[in-house]
Amino acid sequence: MATEQTLIIVKPDGLIKSLTGNILSRLSETKLVIIGAKLVRVSEELAKEHYKHLKDKPFFDELLHYIMGDVHNTHRVLALVYQGEGAIGKVREIVGDTNPEKAHPVSIRGAYGRITTSGVFENVVHASSSPEDAEQEIKLWFSPFEVVGDIYPTRDVVLEKVKTKVWA
Ligand code: DAT
Ligand code: MG
Numbered sequence: 001m002a003t004e005q006t007l008i009i010v011k012p013d014g015l016i017k018s019l020t021g022n023i024l025s026r027l028s029e030t031k032l033v034i035i036g037a038k039l040v041r042v043s044e045e046l047a048k049e050h051y052k053h054l055k056d057k058p059f060f061d062e063l064l065h066y067i068m069g070d071v072h073n074t075h076r077v078l079a080l081v082y083q084g085e086g087a088i089g090k091v092r093e094i095v096g097d098t099n100p101e102k103a104h105p106v107s108i109r110g111a112y113g114r115i116t117t118s119g120v121f122e123n124v125v126h127a128s129s130s131p132e133d134a135e136q137e138i139k140l141w142f143s144p145f146e147v148v149g150d151i152y153p154t155r156d157v158v159l160e161k162v163k164t165k166v167w168a
Contacts, residue, residue: 036081
């Protein structure tokens, strides 16, 4: 089996339900290694790019509000990169079906997900579903410095006059 990377996101419902520890414990069953982890305040731009494959779906706007944290009033998600043999499939197995009602009851989504009255799947976690998606998603959510190891090719650029913040 090939070494793969996969993006996991603990979504706002996972955070407010205090499921982070539980989810990380479940994922540790895979014996994969974590090579990136950070809290992210999801912008509309990031949300739209991450879910661009669903832009024509009737639930798209609600999906954006959900991942941005507007629905749960907690404007952060936990983004993680896991690496190891067959990482994508191993994580998807533990995460379960997209629809929490169809997901195996022992899976993370089966145990903790719900469908809202307006039909949005609040399914607690995101997990990449193919090597192509994983690469696109990891490059979207993480910079090369934020992952441990050289997982994809990089190039050097010289930035001039870049405004940033440092502690005062
Ligand atoms: P997954 O997250 O399992 O990769 P996806 O990429 O097709 O599934 O969809 C992304 C998210 O969009 C999914 O986690 C929940 C929401 N979603 C997908 N299909 C849906 C549907 N038919 N009704 C409501 N929400 C849906
Ligand atoms: Mg997907």
